[in-house]
Amino acid sequence: MAFQTMRDDFARHNGEGASFVALTVYRFGRWALQRKSRLSRAIFTRIYRVLNSYVKNIIKIDIPATVQIGEGLHLIHGYAYITIHPDVVIGERCGIMHGVTIGQNMWSGVATIGDDVFIGVGAAILGEVTIGDRARIGANAVVTRNVPADTIVQSPQSRYMPSLTAMAAKVSEKAAEAAKRD
Structure with a gap:
């Protein structure tokens, strides 16, 4: 375990x-x-499982030890609900905000994420997709296809609907009109 990496x-x-x-x-x-000795690997893996259980259940971040992560990962506001599939590959200097899921899409493979990628709040990257270097995945975006390098992906703009009382009034008017016709 490189102490310099932990200091960074x-x-x-x-x-x-x-x-x-x-x-x-x-x-x-x-x-x-990565321990060569089966005994030391077994002992340290058990310790890891206990620590990881705390991280998953209390901190709400699930990054299995099998995920391949390059240097410089930044968990921005990393205090809640980050879930990464065990087979994901993440490049160097990436930023991941809270509420992010990087996982499978039913039966397909998992994502490979390039270098210098930013993943915004609530984004979901699902399935066997490649996210190119320097891509930006916006808040609440759902990515199910490859993203070229230097591309911004954003979710559709929110739609504003009439208030519930206005909708209820329209339904009542239509019901009254239908009753008059009958």
Whole structure:
């Protein structure tokens, strides 16, 4: 486990506890899986599972030790509901905000994310897709197709609907008209 990497993680997260703890537990898990001795791998993997259970259930960040992450990952406001599939590959210097899911889309594979990618609040990247370098995935975007490098993906603009009372009044008017015709 490279202590320099953990120092970099701490500096990148400005001492923000949840993000730093989640990444430290992830890095410990990666380190444990790479032990050559079966005994040490078994012992450290059990310790990792206990720590990771805390991170998943209390901090609400799920980054399995099998995820491949490049240097410089930044969990921006990383205190809630980040879920990453165990087979995902994430490039270097990526930023992930809270509420993000990177996972499978039913039966297909998982995402490969390039370098310098930003993933906004509530985004979902589903299935076997490639996110190109320097792409920006906007808040609440759902990505199910490949994203070329240097591309911005944003969710559709919100639609404004009439108020519930106005809708109820229209329904009542239509019901009254229908009753008069009958």
